[in-house]
Amino acid sequence: MVNAVIDIAPVADTSPARGARIGIEGVSHRFPGHGGKPALPVLDGIDLSVAPGEFVALLGPSGCGKSTLLRLVAGLEPASIGRLTQDGQPITRPDPSRIVVFQDPTLYPWRTVWDNVALGLQARGVLREQRGRVDQALALVGLTEFAGAHPHALSGGMAQRVALARALVNDPSLLVLDEPLGKLDSLTRLTMQGELSELWQRQRFSVLLVTHDVEEALFLAQRVVVLSQRPARQVAEIVVDLPYPRHRGDARLATLRHQALRALGLDATW
Numbered sequence: 001m002v003n004a005v006i007d008i009a010p011v012a013d014t015s016p017a018r019g020a021r022i023g024i025e026g027v028s029h030r031f032p033g034h035g036g037k038p039a040l041p042v043l044d045g046i047d048l049s050v051a052p053g054e055f056v057a058l059l060g061p062s063g064c065g066k067s068t069l070l071r072l073v074a075g076l077e078p079a080s081i082g083r084l085t086q087d088g089q090p091i092t093r094p095d096p097s098r099i100v101v102f103q104d105p106t107l108y109p110w111r112t113v114w115d116n117v118a119l120g121l122q123a124r125g126v127l128r129e130q131r132g133r134v135d136q137a138l139a140l141v142g143l144t145e146f147a148g149a150h151p152h153a154l155s156g157g158m159a160q161r162v163a164l165a166r167a168l169v170n171d172p173s174l175l176v177l178d179e180p181l182g183k184l185d186s187l188t189r190l191t192m193q194g195e196l197s198e199l200w201q202r203q204r205f206s207v208l209l210v211t212h213d214v215e216e217a218l219f220l221a222q223r224v225v226v227l228s229q230r231p232a233r234q235v236a237e238i239v240v241d242l243p244y245p246r247h248r249g250d251a252r253l254a255t256l257r258h259q260a261l262r263a264l265g266l267d268a269t270w
């Protein structure tokens, strides 16, 4: 099935930010060794903050510890060393105000799109009073017409929109995005990047995005943090001081791309 086409109208970057302030202070993490194997150090002294409504992207080599950092921020596990905070309060467990969207949308095939999105509210026991939020979330991702469809009838891009709607229904103040567009074909991926950018400009939640795609990071984020090989340390921070909506052909993006590739230790001549 072809993706629903959504017009990306230019959106002025004027909405007030309502996202969370995230603090990551001196965070190191290691996984314990088993059966005589040594412990695995994964993160090494990460200091990073996300301002309310800010869009920050993390780039780094495969296996360096990006997803681990996201899991700590989401509260899915505690850091070995250091402090993680949301609006000044320690992050100690998962919370509906910080929602993770993974590469795989993991939709329940026997439930309709509407029911899949409603799951977040159902789990919290607030679905009865807040049914309207499911409709709002589906409208935000352009899937109102597909509310009654089942996942098998959706394209990859549409399924990932449902996963986004399932996050948005909780009205999160931080979206934690772990390669959310990584499994999409390249054209759908470009379309979804535009949609994600527009959504963020309208809603102004804070975003922490992990991606392997340098162009994606620079197109979407206000700041790109480059991590080293494991154990991950911060090796560069690239401020993308360009207004939204951004234009992929902008020469300044090409310059920043070279900076990012150099920070990743790659030859930027191609």
Ligand SMILES: Nc1ncnc2c1ncn2[C@@H]1O[C@H](COP(=O)(O)OP(=O)(O)OP(=O)(O)O)[C@@H](O)[C@H]1O
Pocket (backbone or CB within 6 Å): 031, 040, 042, 060, 061, 062, 063, 064, 065, 066, 067, 068, 069, 230
């Ligand atoms: N629960 C765990 N127990 C032990 N080791 C783990 C665990 N989770 C991740 N690791 C290891 O920690 C390292 C970092 O993993 P992580 O998934 O954070 O990297 P990543 O940068 O997100 O990788 P990729 O870019 O390939 O997705 C890897 O070597 C991985 O095998």
